[in-house]
Amino acid sequence: MSRPDRFLLAGVMGWPVMHSRSPALHNYWFAHYGLAGAYVPLAIEPDDLERALRALAPLGFSGCNLTIPHKEAALAIVDRVDPVARRIGAMNCVVVAPDGSLEGQNHDAFGFVESIREAQPNWRADAGPIVVIGAGGGARAVLVSLIDQGAREIRLVNRTPARGKALAGELGCPITALGWEQREVALKGAAMLVNATNQGMVGEPPLDLALDALPVSALVSDIIYIPRETALLAAARKRGNPTVNGLGMLLHQARPAFQAWFGIMPEVTPELRAMIEATT
């Protein structure tokens, strides 16, 4: 049974976790909706993950987010995993049920598609071929979201081809895995390009990709949010392509988590976006 008078609690477990933007995001919503609550960073070592997750219910937490390195390990700990998290192969959210059991969820796919729709309300996944570069955790969420939105052709390019091929086999139609040397040819006729590698993020070199073959009408998305404009997005913008950075994905993935924990689907307000942008 819910206890309406209780202090609302959630957190993020990671290691290290102090750079996480999630406390600022969720604490903004507590204040915005006039709720008494707190969202705290919890630096949990991998060996302590199970005990930390099992402590959520007795401590009165509604749940937590998970970040590096716990996203996959937690799948084997929680009592239930929702189908989207199962397909992505990782969870970024734990929800404590009224009976104290734990459900694993993943809202990165939701965050990705919401961020695209926010930037381009008329966007459709079936508008034409989509090129996705990368086959790591972020790419898995992007691919699941694109498939669920009705993408008909996804060209998946990864530096390590075997990893891209395995992912295409796992997630199935409509993904075709291509070799790294095919990444520029793959852009021909594409309606959308997504960078889901770490190339272009702060501390990494830019993504090695010439855009000449990409139609100027194609939407170019980078799931990186630091910096806010990667070299890829700058090059795309300069040649006239519409662009979307990764900040919206980060902001929007937090909304269904807040709803699952506290019953309110919060909004990404301009004030919240500006506050988080100021930290990137």
Ligand SMILES: NC(=O)c1ccc[n+]([C@@H]2O[C@H](COP(=O)([O-])OP(=O)(O)OC[C@H]3O[C@@H](n4cnc5c(N)ncnc54)[C@H](OP(=O)(O)O)[C@@H]3O)[C@@H](O)[C@H]2O)c1
């Ligand atoms: N906006 C958001 O909310 C959000 C969510 C998730 C992730 N992200 C961002 O997405 C990026 C990737 O994260 P991740 O968790 O997916 O990482 P990951 O699982 O480690 O995957 C990294 C990907 O980058 C590729 N890569 C690494 N070095 C490369 C190079 N030199 N040339 C070409 N490809 C290279 C890897 O290819 P190989 O398979 O060949 O190693 C792999 O496909 C990070 O910048 C992360 O911050 C953002």
